[in-house]
Amino acid sequence: MDKSTPITVESMPTASTPLTAETEAQVAQLAETDILVGIPSFNNVETIGHVVRAVSAGLAKYFPDARSVLVNSDGGSTDGTQQVVAQAVVDLKTLFVGDQQSPLHKIITPYHGIPGKGSAFRTIFEIARRLRAKACAVVDSDLRSITPEWLELLISPVLDQGHDYVAPYYLRHKYDGTITNSIVYPLTRTLYGHRIRQPIGGDFGFSGYLAQHYLDKHVWESEVARFGIDIWMTTEAIASGARVCQSFLGAKIHNPKDPAADLSAMLVQVLGAVFALMEEHYSVWSKLEGSKPVNLFGFQYEVGVEPVNVNVDRMISSFRQGLSDLSSIWEQILSAETLAGLRPLGTCALQEFRIVDSLWARIVYDAAISYHKGVMPREHLLKAFTPLYLGRTASFVLDTQGLTSAEAEGRIEMLCHAFEKDKSYLVSRWIHDSTNA
Amino acid sequence: MKEFWEKGLLDPLELLARQILSVLPSILAMSIIFAAGLLVAWTASQTLERLLRVVGLDRLCDRLGITSALLRGGVKTDPSRLVGQAAYWLVMIFATVAALGALNLQPINDVAKSFLAYVPHLVTAGLILIAGWLLSNFVSQAVLIAAVNAGLPPARLVATCSRWGIQLLAVAMALEQLGIAQNIVVVGFGITLGGIVLAGAIAFGLGSKDLAKDYIERGLSIRSRERGTDDLRHL
DSSP states (O other): TTTTTOOOTTOOOOOOOOOOOHHHHHHHHOOOOEEEEEEESSSSSTTTTHHHHHHHEEEEEEEETEEEEEEEEESSSSSSSHHHHHHHOOOOGTOOOOOOOSSSSEEEEOSSSSSSSSHHHHHHHHHHHTTTEEEEEEOTTBSSSSOOOHHHHHHHHHHHOOOSSEEEEEEEOOTBBBHHIIIIIHHHHHHHHHSOOOOOOOOOOHHHHHHHHHHHHSSSTTTHSSOOOOHHHHHHHTTTTTTTTEEEEEOOOOOOTTOOOOOOHOOOOOOHHHHHHHHHHHHHHHHHSSOEEEEEOOOOOOOOOOOOOHHHHHHHHHHHHHHSHHHHHHHHHHHHHHHHGGGGTTSOOOOGGGOOOOHHHHHHHHHHHHHHTOOOOHHHHHHTTTHHHHHHHHHHHHTTOHHHHHHHHHHHHHHHHHHHTHHHHHHHHHHHHHHHH | HIIIIIIIIIHHHHHHHHHHHHHHHHHHHHHHHHHHHHHHHHHHHHHHHHHHHHHHHHHHHEEEEEEEHHHHOOOOOOHHHHHHHHOOOOOHHHHHHHHHHHTOOOHHHHHHHHHHHHHHHHHHHHHHHHHHHHHHHHHHHHHHHHHHHOOTTHHHHHHHHHHHHHHHHHHHHHHHHHSSSSHHHHHHHHHHHHHHHHHHHHIIIIIIIHHHHHHHHIIIIIIHHHHHHHOOBOO
16 A cells, blocks of 8 residues: 555545543543554453463564554453453563563553444554554454564564555464355455455454554444454455555464354354455456465464364265255355256265365355345345355365365365356356346 | 007106116216226336336345245246236226216115225235235245254254244234134134144154154254364354
């Protein structure tokens, strides 16, 4: 992004996000800052202390001369999260940090608006705007693996290298993040032409200009405010022409999510956000061909990742039930050829079960087109996608059994090529269906 | 002879002629009203149909799944035309009633009055049926998807039951609105629904005792074991 003409910020009036009187007073007192680190939270008493200490140590160690502010944007925690943030201190001497020039200011504030991570971010962006922060970062409050180095990796590319957006690059198990691997990464890369490996990572660095650009977008009363903020930030950064890069953060270990969390609800959130953004940025992605690598900062190393157990039989059985019971719905979502490609999988031997890359790309494209065309209530469409996704995940597991993580990554690369190769199908059907509509 | 000619033959004929002449304006008025009704009905239906096409009713119905549901029910006409046709027949019904009223005959007037008083009930019943049908389609699709995602083997049966349950309720409400055998409808609906629930309970509790046992056991224990062996993180 060209700093001399920051993304229409000057020309667009910005509706001010409400802050509490106490926060307003703190912001007025601070007046300006160089770095702002935001931590959204809701009942994270177990982990947020570690995150705050890592942030404090990282800022002291790597940016000792910079004026820094830590903002905890809380959704009404009742477990003492805010007290832990206020009291968290780190002994800098044990980290060989002694020359910190500027003390870290903490702003602990509730956020207004629709409950969700997006609204928490909006408050963080607003404080960044008012303090005219040069570089910002947001990190999740349930992280167990965050280290002070993360701060350097997320902020230095902005402060020192002139980038506007820093996406995280984690080391993950080959079966960790399967929605990212099989849908979000290949689709985002194909659509917007940037190979950002973790577009919904959750921990990002960004410039003050980009924070203001985000604030100017009128999405804060939509689903983005509730969920989908991660993919929205990444997509919006690329689509606005911001300079994007990645930073290698090592392994990401965070508090386990509720194991009973509904997979179809996850798909509704993530896939719904990606498809909705496709509609908004059609003019951007329809013209792009291929993809280009994105700068990756940080020292890369191998690390042992937590093993992931997978029940392939259950996933295949879920896919087959979908093929049998949801056929009338899939007929509306998928093209006849795509559905014909799936039918043999209803009866084949378990070890021969494969949804090949080209077929999977078609399935995702057909779903995106049907979402755009509105062939049925969108939540139904996204939920009916669950057995298809489980089928593809089972196929990927069968395909990569015994492969190392690097080799499995090679398979994901092949999948991305299949998506890119078939992009013309998506563009032509998107135009054709829009014209018909 | 002359008296017979005048009183016996000409007088009745004159009376008949007078009667015909007195009714003629009414018949003429009836014809004019009916013709005007035809014209208004045709114009209204054409205008409405075109207007609905312009505002995109067909696209909306596509999106809501109404068009595909109509196709499944054998209706190949698009929704805009259907609404246009409905408007045509509604205007024609009113025009016919008004035209018959122009004859000013007491029995016809009485029938017309009671029919007009009944129209709001007909419209309400129609709306209840349409809403029930749309709701049943939406709910059964949602139930089917949720049941498949939950891995329930009788997903289609559950979805079909939800569809018919809602449609049955809509029909019962519509019949009650029309005042057709109100008590019988309420009692019949209660008995049917109660019977279904009881039959289901007996079938599941006695006939499928082992299945029920397996199902509950799976729900309580095996699910947790499965979770223990599948800790895939999707995001």
